[in-house]
Amino acid sequence: MKKTSKPKLSLLMVLGLSFTMVMSACGSSKDAGPSAEPAGTASNNGGSTATANEPAATPGSPLEEALQGKYKGTKVTMFGPFVDADQKKFESSIKDFEDKTGIDIQYEGSKEFEATINVRVDGGNAPDIADFPQPGLLASIAKTGKVVDLTKVLDQEKLKKNYNQSWLDMGTMDGKDGKIMAGIWNRSNVKSLVWYPKKQFEEAGYKVPETWDEMMALTEQIAKDGDPAWTIGIESGAATGWPGTDWIENIMLRTTTPENYDKWVKGELPFTSPEVKNAFELMSKIWMNKDYVYGGTKSIVTTAFGDAPKPMFENPPKAWFNLTGNFITSFFPETAKVDQDYDWFYLPPIDSKYGKPVLVAGDIYAMFNDRPEVRAVMEFFTTGESIKSWVQSGGVIAPMNDASLDWYTSESDRRMAKLVQDATTLRFDGSDLMPGKVGAGTFWKGMTDYVSGTATLDEALKQIQAGWNN
Amino acid sequence: MAGKKKRRSKKWIVNIVLGIICFVWLLPTLGLLISSFRPAADILETGWWKVFPHQEWKTKDTIQLSKDVDLRGPIEVNGQTYTDDQLKSGVMQDGKRLTWENRRAREISVQDQGWVGSPKLTLDNYKNVITGKEYTIKNADGSESKEKGTGLSQAFWNTLTIAVPATVIPVLIASFAAYAFAWLRFPGRRTLFVVIIAMLVIPIQVALIPVLKDYTSLGLNGSYLGIWLAHTAFGLPLVTYFMYNFISQLPKDLFESAFMDGATHFTIFSRLILPLSVPALASIGIFQFLWVWNDYLVSLIFIGNQPEVQVMSMKIADLVGSRGNDWHLLTSAAFISMLMPLAIFFLLQKYFVRGLMGGSVKG
Numbered sequence: 001m002k003k004t005s006k007p008k009l010s011l012l013m014v015l016g017l018s019f020t021m022v023m024s025a026c027g028s029s030k031d032a033g034p035s036a037e038p039a040g041t042a043s044n045n046g047g048s049t050a051t052a053n054e055p056a057a058t059p060g061s062p063l064e065e066a067l068q069g070k071y072k073g074t075k076v077t078m079f080g081p082f083v084d085a086d087q088k089k090f091e092s093s094i095k096d097f098e099d100k101t102g103i104d105i106q107y108e109g110s111k112e113f114e115a116t117i118n119v120r121v122d123g124g125n126a127p128d129i130a131d132f133p134q135p136g137l138l139a140s141i142a143k144t145g146k147v148v149d150l151t152k153v154l155d156q157e158k159l160k161k162n163y164n165q166s167w168l169d170m171g172t173m174d175g176k177d178g179k180i181m182a183g184i185w186n187r188s189n190v191k192s193l194v195w196y197p198k199k200q201f202e203e204a205g206y207k208v209p210e211t212w213d214e215m216m217a218l219t220e221q222i223a224k225d226g227d228p229a230w231t232i233g234i235e236s237g238a239a240t241g242w243p244g245t246d247w248i249e250n251i252m253l254r255t256t257t258p259e260n261y262d263k264w265v266k267g268e269l270p271f272t273s274p275e276v277k278n279a280f281e282l283m284s285k286i287w288m289n290k291d292y293v294y295g296g297t298k299s300i301v302t303t304a305f306g307d308a309p310k311p312m313f314e315n316p317p318k319a320w321f322n323l324t325g326n327f328i329t330s331f332f333p334e335t336a337k338v339d340q341d342y343d344w345f346y347l348p349p350i351d352s353k354y355g356k357p358v359l360v361a362g363d364i365y366a367m368f369n370d371r372p373e374v375r376a377v378m379e380f381f382t383t384g385e386s387i388k389s390w391v392q393s394g395g396v397i398a399p400m401n402d403a404s405l406d407w408y409t410s411e412s413d414r415r416m417a418k419l420v421q422d423a424t425t426l427r428f429d430g431s432d433l434m435p436g437k438v439g440a441g442t443f444w445k446g447m448t449d450y451v452s453g454t455a456t457l458d459e460a461l462k463q464i465q466a467g468w469n470n
Numbered sequence: 471m472a473g474k475k476k477r478r479s480k481k482w483i484v485n486i487v488l489g490i491i492c493f494v495w496l497l498p499t500l501g502l503l504i505s506s507f508r509p510a511a512d513i514l515e516t517g518w519w520k521v522f523p524h525q526e527w528k529t530k531d532t533i534q535l536s537k538d539v540d541l542r543g544p545i546e547v548n549g550q551t552y553t554d555d556q557l558k559s560g561v562m563q564d565g566k567r568l569t570w571e572n573r574r575a576r577e578i579s580v581q582d583q584g585w586v587g588s589p590k591l592t593l594d595n596y597k598n599v600i601t602g603k604e605y606t607i608k609n610a611d612g613s614e615s616k617e618k619g620t621g622l623s624q625a626f627w628n629t630l631t632i633a634v635p636a637t638v639i640p641v642l643i644a645s646f647a648a649y650a651f652a653w654l655r656f657p658g659r660r661t662l663f664v665v666i667i668a669m670l671v672i673p674i675q676v677a678l679i680p681v682l683k684d685y686t687s688l689g690l691n692g693s694y695l696g697i698w699l700a701h702t703a704f705g706l707p708l709v710t711y712f713m714y715n716f717i718s719q720l721p722k723d724l725f726e727s728a729f730m731d732g733a734t735h736f737t738i739f740s741r742l743i744l745p746l747s748v749p750a751l752a753s754i755g756i757f758q759f760l761w762v763w764n765d766y767l768v769s770l771i772f773i774g775n776q777p778e779v780q781v782m783s784m785k786i787a788d789l790v791g792s793r794g795n796d797w798h799l800l801t802s803a804a805f806i807s808m809l810m811p812l813a814i815f816f817l818l819q820k821y822f823v824r825g826l827m828g829g830s831v832k833g
Contacts, residue, residue, distance in 0.1 A: 082792055085792075086792045088617055108776050109788065110774075116771070119678055122679050123683050123686060124682070125691050306793065
């Protein structure tokens with residue numbers, strides 16, 4: 001019995017194998033057609049449409065032309081790090097534009113954006129537009145000359161009107177030959193915020209501190225009352241340490257000149273310098289005091305940054321302050337309400353000499369393929385309109401000047417936008433600007449080693465600085 | 471008699487060792503399975519083993535201390551003094567445990583040990599993963615609209631569409647090649663074979679950018695054909711080597727007699743080789759299928775993240791959100807993605823062990 005059934009089975013398998021082979025051979029050509037199309041149109045259509053409507057010859061910008069329906073049916077590919085909820089919000093904010101112009105923006109989000117974009121660009125498969133959360137990464141690609149210089153693509157006068165000059169400066173990078181405008185800013189985060197449970201904070205009779213000293217006094221007061229004031233977590237998988245860099249950057253901006261900050265970011269002011277060491281020491285006064293930190297200093301390294309705010313939402317709160325960017329609200333319990341249950345205060349200035357500096361981060365959009373419809377989309381991204389519905393959903397700040405404060409649906413977001421507009425100094429997250437070896441390497445590791453106690457402060461600083469040398 | 475006893479005790483040891491290995495391997499899986507049924511807040515708070523009935527300290531009574539007790543000094547409770555640290559971690563007094571109930575209100579709880587059962591379990595994690603999460607998006611007029619995200623089903627079919635041909639093609643090509651290497655005599659046979667074996671040691675990462683460049687010029691990026699070819703190419707050396715080992719060990723007499731009867735090479739291959747090497751085909755098929763199914767890197771580079779072609783591993787990575795805020799969904803997603811390989815394994819397992827040994831000891 002067994003002997004007869006065996007050849008049959010194998011014959012079946014052979015048939016199955018060859019059938020799938022044939023199927024796959026037939027299916028492939030059909031499948032490959034539509035999905036390969038975006039790549040195809042990217043290179044082919046570019047030439048033909050560009051000659052058809054030369055942007056310089058026609059009056060009106062590409063955006064106006066697009067709105068007139070000139071680029072109907074074209075596709076623009078876009079690649080970025082938004083996935084899941086962020087991707088939905090992004091897509092809903094561009095939907096109106098797509099409907100009006102008939103341009104299909106094909107957004108592809110990936111958690112591995114940082115790792116993939118280099119491979120794609122090097123492999124000649126760059127998207128039309130890429131969204132960089134770290135300008136340092138864009139800067140390294142801009143150097144290869146593969147990024148389109150936006151100086152000639154976008155109306156500079158309009159840009160100057162619609163952006164704070166420091167945003168434009170931050171978008172200017174070294175190209176292959178000389179400075180180019182490598183990207184434009186579309187979405188920003190504010191990183192100088194201390195979140196606190198508002199209701200209980202007021203019930204306890206505490207007052208929002210206006211100066212660093214007041215904040216330290218309040219921290220001590222809360223410790224005496226029986227709670228650690230701060231909840232800090234810097235664990236983030238392979239990126240463990242990054243939430244700590246925001247602390248140092250914030251303190252740097254508050255204890256030294258913006259020029260020194262810029263020098264530090266460029267690597268001209270070493271980590272071992274007194275300015276940086278001072279910033280670490282100020283931070284240590286909170287971090288290294290076990291009465292000030294929820295779970296004690298040792299828990300900082302093992303607490304995920306997203307889990308850190310959770311003790312603030314227990315009743316009664318087990319901790320009171322959490323310094324993070326505005327994105328952290330997506331980690332807050334769903335039941336907690338903004339403006340009622342939680343709110344933020346501006347991390348107070350340390351030395352009044354340096355005014356009210358604000359640390360920001362954001363997404364810079366760069367263009368890789370120069371086609372008229374891509375120009376139109378890029379121009380669209382410089383308008384506040386392009387992010388309006390996302391702003392309304394909460395969690396982001398629009399860097400454009402034509403984004404109205406009325407769009408923000410929560411008082412908290414509106415205050416944030418105002419904070420950015422009124423900032424005496426606006427500086428970008430330093431670790432994102434530093435080269436990857438430092439900003440996403442030794443800086444993170446040094447912070448972690450210092451906090452976990454495996455390195456003394458001087459050792460840690462030397463170790464971070466060593467990242468510049470190799 | 472003595473020998474039999476000895477053998478039996480040896481078997482006993484083997485069984486124990488196997489049992490331990492199984493336990494060590496299964497325990498994390500069990501933990502993951504249990505976690506996948508727990509609410510996110512619970513996963514964060516306690517370990518998965520807390521779902522089993524266990525003893526826990528329960529508050530029986532509270533002691534209210536004076537509000538102005540200095541926490542940094544000695545704290546007096548029921549006539550005995552403790553430090554703050556002791557009360558934080560819990561300290562025993564007359565068989566009961568003292569610990570802070572509400573440190574801020576200077577309230578101390580007196581705890582007894584008691585049994586805890588009936589854990590909170592939920593199917594939400596699976597629901598979110600299978601049917602998609604719900605996102606709340608605020609509209610211009612301030613109203614909220616709910617939007618449903620996509621679940622795993624599309625990605626599941628995409629992965630299957632990729633995995634089946636990406637398994638069948640290399641196995642088929644490799645069987646042909648293995649037959650040729652084992653039984654045909656042609657010039658350069660050994661050199662060619664060595665070259666193929668040498669390919670085994672080349673990491674696929676070095677090939678990514680060059681292959682991507684070629685794909686771009688051929689327009690194969692993001693297409694199923696492209697990724698089938700990529701997986702085929704990356705898998706071929708190992709599959710060829712494996713099939714060669716098996717096919718070259720088949721008895722020579724068999725082919726000689728078939729040849730005498732006038733069989734062509736193709737007849738020998740399809741009538742003799744394939745039926746005889748079913749165990750090997752099945753086991754290398756499982757290997758290749760698992761590799762393709764679990765692959766992340768090759769898909770990331772060659773097929774990308776557009777929803778129409780996105781594979782499971784990438785969809786699952788995206789489920790956790792841009793900043794990893796929904797990591798608890800990984801538990802249930804991992805189990806769902808595990809189903810298919812498990813099914814394949816159990817379907818083909820009777821060939822599996824035979825196939826693994828087939829190439830190595832026969833002859």
